[in-house]
Amino acid sequence: MDGRLQERWDAVIFDFDGVLCDSNDLKGETFATLYAHEGPEVQDAIRAYHRDNGGMPRREKLARFERDILGRAVDEERLDRMVAGFAAAVEEAVIACAEIPGATDFLATHAGRPALFIISATPHEEMLRIAERRGMTDRFVSVHGSPPSKAETAAMLIARHGLRPDRVAFVGDAVQDYAAATALNLHFVGVRDADGRHPFPDGTLTIADLRELPTALARL
Template sequence: MNPGFWQAVLFDFDGVVLDSNPARTEGFRRLFSGYPESAVEALLRYHEENGGLSRYDKIAHFFKDILKRDIPPGELGRHAERFSSLVKQAVIDSPFIPGAAEYFGRRHPFPLYLVSGSDQDELREICGRLGIASSFAGIFGSPTPKTENVARILSSGGYPADRVVLIGDSRNDQEAARANRTRFIARASGRPAWLAADAPHIQDLSQLDQVLCDAAGRG
C-alpha cells in the first residue's frame, strides 16, 4: 500500500468493529416490550434497515411514525438512557469482528476515527473498557448526525475527501460518505435490504489492508 495515499480511515462501530448489531436489536425489543407487538416489529424492521441512524431518531420514529403520537416532554431522553442501560454490557460482551482486535492493536500510517450512530459518551466509555480508545484520533457519535461528524473530521483535520475512506455496514454509512465525497468500503454484516453494489466489500477487517491497497491504486 502507498502509505501516503490515505490520509484518514473512518469506521462505523456496530457491525464493523464489534458484532454488536444483535445486541442493539434486542435492546430495542426490550425497551418497547410493553407496546403492541406489531408496533415493536415495525420498529425493529426500521432499525435493521437504518443501521447508522441514532437511537434518538429511532425512538422518535417509533412514537411519531408508528404510534402516531407526540413524545411527552423528556420522554425521548428517558428512553435513550434506558436503552443505554439495556444494551451497554451486551455490546461490550459482543465479539470483535474477525481481524478487528488485530487491526486496532497495531500502528498505521494514517489516523483512525470512529464515527457511529451510537451515543457518543456511551461509545467512548465502551471503547475505553474494550481497550481500543487509544487507537483512534477521535471517537464521534450521536446525537450529532453521522454526516455532520464526518464533515467535522474532514474540516478539523484538513483532509481532502478523496483521500479519506469510511468503512460501514449500512445505507446510512454510505450516504454519510457520499454526502461528504469520501470513499466508502462496505462491510458485509448481513443487514437486510442493503447492498452497496457500487463499493468495494470486505467480509471482515482481516481483508481491509488489501482492499485499501486496491482502492488506493484506483485512486
C-alpha cells in the same frame, strides 16, 4: 500490503456498531424489549426498522418507532425515559460484545498510519466509555459519538487534520455512513451483515468483515 495502504491513505474512518463491534442485533433486541408490552408483531417491526436504519441516533429512532410504527404522537418525557432505559440496558452489553472478525488485527497493524477515527451514532460520552473499556482508545486519533451528525463530524476531522478527501476512506454498514461519505467525496467500504445483506447501491464495494478490509482498501 501495509506499506501500500500507508502510501494510499491518510485516514480511515470507522462506524462502530456492526463494523468494529458485532452489536447491531444486541441493540435491536434491546429496542424490541422496550416494546414487549406492545406484542410480537410490533417487536418484529421494531427489529426490522432497526436493521434497515443503522447509524441513526437512538432518540431519533425511538421517535420514529412511536410515530411511524405505532402511529402516535411523540411524548418527549416518555422518549426521555426510553432513551435512559435503552442506555442502561445496552452499554455494558456492548462493552462485552464480540468484535467483528479482523477488527483487532487491523487496528493493531495500522494504528497511527493511516490515521484512524471512530464516528458513531452512539451518544458521544457513552461511545468514549465503550472505546476505553474495550481497550480501543489508543488505536484511534479520536473517537466521536453523536451529536453532531456523522457528516458534520467527518467534515470537522477533515478540516482539523488537513486531510484530502480522496485519501480518506469511510468504513460503515449503514445508509447514514454511505451518505456521509458521499456528501464529502470520501471513498466508502460497506460491511455486510451476517446474512450477506447491505443497504447500499449496486456496485458499492462491500466486505464480509474486517479481515477483508486491507484488500478492499488496496482496490480503491
